[in-house]
Amino acid sequence: MDFKITEYKRSTVLTTSGRVDSYTAPELEEALNQLIEKGQYNIIIDMQDVSFVSSAGWWALIRVQKEVKKNNRGELILVNMDERIHESMDLVGIAPHFTVYDNLIDAVGSV
Template identity: 35%
Template sequence: MNISLDMKDNNQVIDVKVSGEIDAYTAPQLREALSSSAEEKGKTINVDLSDVTYMDSTGLGVFVGLFKTVNSNEGQLYLYGLSDRLRRLFDITGLGDIMNINSGVKGGAE
């Protein structure tokens, strides 16, 4: 169980490429990596999940927390590149209706 993150900070836009599995073991690493950016005012965070092979409810919790923090700081969170399985996970929980999820490309300005 491992995860890798590639983050690029382009002033107000942060692009994050996540690879591997997001579970109880790796979720804290993801949360820690994204939390300081989420707390900055007006940030747009684009998260590419196209190389995520597995995610459990702990991973969902990370994105719920991230979504709340970014929104409370007048920013935007975009998730993209979700596999059908990941998309279903967000949809069954109702998160697909409230979060900015795009199957193909990232959102937000660069």
């Protein structure tokens, strides 16, 4: 899984593509945890080219969300999600735990 990191003044955008499943979720979680270790707590994941997120992927994102929200330090924001992926979020009941934007400009401007 490839990642592109773009740093802005108040947030960091991680762009990835493909499937986030039991094979790739640990890799994504590790990349996000490396950002946290660098002191970056407002993280935006651009999911425009993500085609699928499994339960393992959602659990990885939930663990990262808990870490960045600890002590009100920041938030993990999801942007450019495919409608089917957004529906799977609702289906597993985790939608209330994430802020979701339709475009990157709104997401970056929200932090």
